[in-house]
Amino acid sequence: MIEWGFGSLNSFQNNHPDAPLMYALGFALDHNHGTDHFLRGIFPPFSVGLLGGGDPGWVWYHNFNSVGDDVIVVEVDSTMAPPDGIWNEYNMEKIRYEVRIALDNFVYISPFHLNEVDLVIRKYDLLSVVAPTGCLKVSDWICEVPKKRIINLSK
Template sequence: METENIAPLLWCLDFAIVPHYPVDYFLPGIFTDDENALGGGDPGWVWHREKQSDGTYRYYAWTVEDTSYLDPCEGEYDEATVKYHVRRALENFRQAHPERNAEVDEVIAKYAL
């Protein structure tokens, strides 16, 4: 698992898993090849994945530097790193919103987190 420069990924996660949307509202944008899936939003964040020639995926997160104050404001990650941090974000969400346990469990199973 890569650990360098995870700040852009964490920034994106902070806005992707929020109580006013379904838990997986933004997750298809990073875990599927659906070009219509939302992969970003306000305040200036985007994430996506790209299939590599060996069949694995690389994941990319980008933030608007003027908003996030991150430098560098983008990062590249392997699948293990992304899944680890998404799972942690979901577990934190679960603690804050225990009434949504079933929804969190569905998302964890759906994306094998």
């Protein structure tokens, strides 16, 4: 079981469908590279060959599903998710929701990043996001440090 990160699940098993995304979000908001450094590969305008990811052992990138809709593929290698690694693809609504929660949770933990997070939320138009079925609603962004972390309970 993994228990850390900024995503909407604070603990999850490798076989959870959101495990690759939660793992990636735990590393993607890296203030050493700039809060949006790894987000550039998963939001429009999509660039061919632009991968986001890094150590330890994860990558995410834009692709199309079988009907031609935009998806983001997230892969975690076998070193970090033994024995075979994990991967999944997510629609843009799910990506927007989870990234927005991660940004909210990031600024909750590190309030001194508020202005930078505000710029990222505006850059990727994450001011208002739709919660997927069964997930907690996220308030519209008003450039304030959230009063609590957003955690969706899931097994």
